[in-house]
Amino acid sequence: MGRFTRGKLSGRVIAALCGLSLVATSAACGASNDADSDTTPSISFMLDWTPNTNHVGVYAAQALGYYKDAGINVNVLPTAQAGAETSVENGVADVGFTTLSNVAAFNAQGASLRYVFDLTQKPVARWCALASRSDIRTPKDFDGKTFVSFGSAEQTAVIRQMIKSAGGKGDFQTATAGTNTFQTLSSGKGDFGGFYVTWENVESKLNGPALNCFVASDWGVPGNPDQLGFAVNSSWLKDAKNKKTLQTFITATIKGYDYALSHPDEAATLLVKQTKEANLDPKLAKSSMEEIVKGGYWTGEANKTSLTGKLNMAQGQSYLDFQYQAGTYKDSDNKNAQTAPQASSLATNAYVEH
Structure with a gap:
């Protein structure tokens, strides 16, 4: 994943990683x-x-012909500088990979996004310091330290709650993360940061440095903070043809994810081959898939090989309420949203319950 944030990428990073225009369809950052x-x-x-x-x-659905068999053409686009959410809202992309909380944040400012598929059924974020830091043993020890951040109010609220739950005051500084949080921590410019257990934590186990990590839900943060999945523009769904195409896409994509759960090594190999210019480490990709299957992060159960794609509305609402109370969601005038976002309005399970 390369980072833990729900924000934008700089144009420089996009250019360096993709070297392509937004509509490119090379194997590296886009595929068709x-x-x-x-x-x-x-x-x-x-x-x-x-x-x-x-x-x-x-990528598995693409490589194995699931989309072709279903009768649709899927164009995978590299992320844009403005982010997937803005691109979907503006019609640059039909579907974007995002989070439920991101949909809430964008819609509070006037967007009309709809969350239509949920991948992660268990928290995948980890809040970590280097294991060599003997002065950090619980989130309370984040007090007074420097958080390597991407400037996210959502992350700030999570960290503050974790510290308070552990008995601290919730006071900390922030430092802007570069493209590699490991390097920022190792350089001493920050004390702790956010990682994904299915990617950076796997990388840590393979290559170091060792991490000491905490899960937000273990330290006072309610619900599932890490509901990652797909969103579309609500207005795009008004066209019956688009709704049908979306249904076909999600059904075939779930088949691709199920293949990955049943054949983790093979799916990792497909991912690496289809994204050559991304220079993914084959060992990291395979180890990541092994962690995903073993941990049941997509299914809710260890070693289960099929997912539902359903959003747990209750868990989602608990987290949205928490972030609303923290003042995370702002309207178009940068004032606190007047009401808490509602998971049942932001999301639908209709496309995974057919």
Whole structure:
């Protein structure tokens, strides 16, 4: 994943990683079906970051011909400088990889996004310091330290709650993260940061440095803070053809994710081959898939090989309420949202319950 944030990428990073225009369809940052005709329904899917195992279901469905068999053409787009959410809102992409909380934040400012597929059924974020830091043993020890951040109010609220739950005051400084949080921590410019257990934590185990990590839900943060999945523009769904294409896309994509859960090594290999310019480490990709299956992060159960794609509305609402109370969600005038976002309005399970 390369980072833990729910914000934008700089244009420089985008250019360096992709070296492509937004509509590129090379194997590195974008891919397209072989099927391509005026009569074949098409849908575009924008990544939230560089390709990684979070996206493996899409790449597996592409490589194994699931989209072609379903009769749709899928164009995978590299993430844009403005982010997947803005790109979906503006019609640059039909579907974007995002989080439920991001949808809430954008909609509070006037967007009309709809969350239509949820991948992660268990928290995947980890808040970590280097294991060599003997002065950090619980989140209370984050007090007075420097958080390596991407400037997210959402993250700030999570960290503050964790510190208070552990008996601290919730006071800390922030330092802007570079493209590699490991390097920022190792350089001494920060004391702790956010990682994904299915990617950076796997990388830590393979290559170091060792980390000492905490899960937000273990330290006073309610619900599931890490509901990652797909969103579309609500207005785009008003067209019956688009709704049908989305249904076909999600059904075939779930088939791709199920393949990845049943064949983790093979799926990791497909991901690496289809995203060559991303230079993914094959060992990291395979180890990541092994962690995903073993931990049941997509299914809720260890070693289960099929997912539902359903959003747990109750868990989502608990987390949205928490962030609302923390003042995370702002309206277009940068004032606190007047009411808490409602998971049942932001999201639907209709496309995974057919």
